[in-house]
Amino acid sequence: MEPVQTEDAGPVAEGREAPDGQVLGQMIRSARKEKGLTLEDVAKMAAIGRSTLSKIENNLTKPSFDIIRRLMQALDLKTPQLFVQSGKSDISGRRDYTLTGKGEHQETATYDHELLCTELTSKRMLPYISTIKARDVSEFESWVRHRGEEFMYVISGSLTLYTEHYRPLEMRAGDSVYYDSGMGHGCVSTSDEDARVLWVSLEM
Amino acid sequence: MEPVQTEDAGPVAEGREAPDGQVLGQMIRSARKEKGLTLEDVAKMAAIGRSTLSKIENNLTKPSFDIIRRLMQALDLKTPQLFVQSGKSDISGRRDYTLTGKGEHQETATYDHELLCTELTSKRMLPYISTIKARDVSEFESWVRHRGEEFMYVISGSLTLYTEHYRPLEMRAGDSVYYDSGMGHGCVSTSDEDARVLWVSLEM
DNA sequence: GAAACTTTTTCCCTATTGGCAACAAAATTG
DNA sequence: CAATTTTGTTGCCAATAGGGAAAAAGTTTC
Numbered sequence: 001m002e003p004v005q006t007e008d009a010g011p012v013a014e015g016r017e018a019p020d021g022q023v024l025g026q027m028i029r030s031a032r033k034e035k036g037l038t039l040e041d042v043a044k045m046a047a048i049g050r051s052t053l054s055k056i057e058n059n060l061t062k063p064s065f066d067i068i069r070r071l072m073q074a075l076d077l078k079t080p081q082l083f084v085q086s087g088k089s090d091i092s093g094r095r096d097y098t099l100t101g102k103g104e105h106q107e108t109a110t111y112d113h114e115l116l117c118t119e120l121t122s123k124r125m126l127p128y129i130s131t132i133k134a135r136d137v138s139e140f141e142s143w144v145r146h147r148g149e150e151f152m153y154v155i156s157g158s159l160t161l162y163t164e165h166y167r168p169l170e171m172r173a174g175d176s177v178y179y180d181s182g183m184g185h186g187c188v189s190t191s192d193e194d195a196r197v198l199w200v201s202l203e204m
Numbered sequence: 205m206e207p208v209q210t211e212d213a214g215p216v217a218e219g220r221e222a223p224d225g226q227v228l229g230q231m232i233r234s235a236r237k238e239k240g241l242t243l244e245d246v247a248k249m250a251a252i253g254r255s256t257l258s259k260i261e262n263n264l265t266k267p268s269f270d271i272i273r274r275l276m277q278a279l280d281l282k283t284p285q286l287f288v289q290s291g292k293s294d295i296s297g298r299r300d301y302t303l304t305g306k307g308e309h310q311e312t313a314t315y316d317h318e319l320l321c322t323e324l325t326s327k328r329m330l331p332y333i334s335t336i337k338a339r340d341v342s343e344f345e346s347w348v349r350h351r352g353e354e355f356m357y358v359i360s361g362s363l364t365l366y367t368e369h370y371r372p373l374e375m376r377a378g379d380s381v382y383y384d385s386g387m388g389h390g391c392v393s394t395s396d397e398d399a400r401v402l403w404v405s406l407e408m
Numbered sequence: 409g410a411a412a413c414t415t416t417t418t419c420c421c422t423a424t425t426g427g428c429a430a431c432a433a434a435a436t437t438g
Numbered sequence: 439c440a441a442t443t444t445t446g447t448t449g450c451c452a453a454t455a456g457g458g459a460a461a462a463a464g465t466t467t468c
Contacts, residue, residue, distance in 0.1 A: 024269075038444080038445060038446085039445070039446060039447095040444090040445075040446095048426075048427085049426060049427045049428075050427090050445090050446080050447095051426075051427065051428080051429090051446090051447075051448080052425085052426050052427065054446060054447060054448090055425090055426080055447090055448095057446095058446095058447085060447095060448095061424080061425060061426075062268050062269065062270050062424080062425075063268065063269050063425080063426085064266050064267065064268050064269060064425075064426085064455085065228075065266065065267050065268060065269045065271070065272040066266050067269070067425095067426080068269040092384055092386070093368075093369050093384055093386070093387045094369075094383065094384055094387070095367055095369075095370060095373075095381060095382065095383030095384065095387070096381065096382050096383070097373060097375075097379070097380070097381045097382075098379070098380050098381075099378075099379055100376075100377075100378030100379055116355075116380045116382070117355070117380065117381070117382035120382055123353055123382055124353055124406055124408075125329060125353060125355055125382075125404060125406055127355045127357070127380060127382065127404075129357075129380075149327055149328055149329060151320075151321070151329055151331045151404055153331070153333075153402055155359075163299055164297075165297050165298075165299075166299060169299075169301060171301075172304075173304075174303075174304030175301070175302070175303055175304055176301070176302050176320045176321065176331060176333075177299060177300065177301045177302075177321070178299065178300045178301075178320070178321035178324055178327055178329075178331065179298065179299030179300070180296050180297055180298055180299065182296065182297070183296075183297045183298070183299070198357055198402060200329060200331075200355055200404045202328055202329055202406065242414080242415060242416085243415070243416065243417095244414095244415080244416095252456075252457085253456060253457040253458075254415090254416080254417095254457090254458095255416090255417075255418080255419095255456075255457065255458080255459090256455080256456050256457065258416060258417060258418090259417090259418095259455085259456080261416095262417085264417095265454080265455060265456080266454085266455075267455080267456090268424095268425085268455075268456085271455090271456085
């Protein structure tokens with residue numbers, strides 16, 4: 001049940017600093033400068049005051065979440081970087097490896113989800129190998145939903161993917177599908193044998 | 205060579221609303237409830253006051269970015285969802301399907317990359333199935349690098365994954381690896397036969 | 409169903425934000 | 439190089455965030 005992890009020592013993962021208000025300002029300023037915009041330009045786009053933006057960039061204030069969100073939109077900034085938690089190492093320059101069947105299992109009556117590469121806790125995508133147990137379609141419960149995107153590849157067996165907005169999709173070994181996981185979904189093994197799928201989830 | 209796409213018409217992708225402070229509270233509350241924690245539990249973890257958290261969850265206040273960041277950490281929430289920009293077309297409520305071997309191929313002397321699910325152009329992850337042609341290790345060129353993260357799963361055959369910071373990793377069918385794709389990497393088939401891998405790339 | 413306890417909400421008050429406007433600095437122009 | 443315009447910084451002040459404590463609502467127990 002223990003995942004096999006990096007058996008050779010990796011580089012020292014230097015914990016990136018969280019923007020404790022000490023760097024948040026610089027991040028925003030550099031993003032603005034990069035686009036060649038003035039305080040006023042950005043302030044207008046974000047519908048805030050020039051002075052407010054100036055203070056934020058100089059770390060003279062702890063801005064509200066609302067303001068930051070508007071700035072992010074105005075500057076078209078990708079957000080995850082703002083939330084990098086210090087201490088918790090990120091995956092920068094790192095890797096993690098899992099041998100077949102050695103992942104972290106989470107089993108229910110109808111599934112057996114195996115989470116892979118559990119050492120890297122700050123990774124953005126979550127890779128799983130799941131066994132979808134053969135069963136009657138009538139057992140189909142409610143939709144699964146979680147904001148994000150999902151990719152699924154059928155390793156062996158065959159299954160039916162049910163989705164909220166489409167008619168059921170028959171899938172066989174080698175087939176793959178990509179979908180908005182906010183759309184209700186769920187799958188059922190259609191053969192007598194269990195189906196094995198690999199899927200990768202991206203939370204948003 | 206043409207990918208098989210959604211053969212049934214999808215729903216109209218309605219632009220998702222951004223959390224204008226009207227739903228932020230609910231998101232945090234549901235995350236807390238999901239974990240079975242009380243206001244006090246979370247408040248302590250995030251080092252804020254109970255009352256503050258209560259007000260945030262009930263949308264009675266516009267919390268500071270700092271507070272939200274601490275709550276995110278405490279609740280282990282993925283953050284991008286809070287910044288969803290409406291307008292930009294996303295894959296909301298959609299899905300795309302590719303049959304084995306029907307993806308968009310891109311072949312070189314040493315690889316054959318098959319991009320899957322090409323209909324969904326705005327997806328965040330890029331799924332590929334690649335054939336890594338059997339060859340001599342001496343042919344190994346320079347590192348591949350691109351900002352982001354990558355997950356790889358070996359479907360068949362065996363290969364060696366070379367990475368900048370680690371020593372080579374021997375992988376066989378069923379093994380998987382996750383790594384920072386900004387770290388130099390590249391792989392070589394180690395058996396006489398070609399190796400087939402499935403990999404998913406997340407650009408950042 | 410009252411008592412004891414837990415969890416959440418509501419006041420109250422101080423510290424701080426965020427916008428306006430004046431000020432200073434830098435760039436542009438004639 | 440003075441005048442003008444543009445960009446960035448600082449006071450000032452109303453509006454409000456956030457913490458402590460008390461009240462209210464919800465649970466559990468006997």
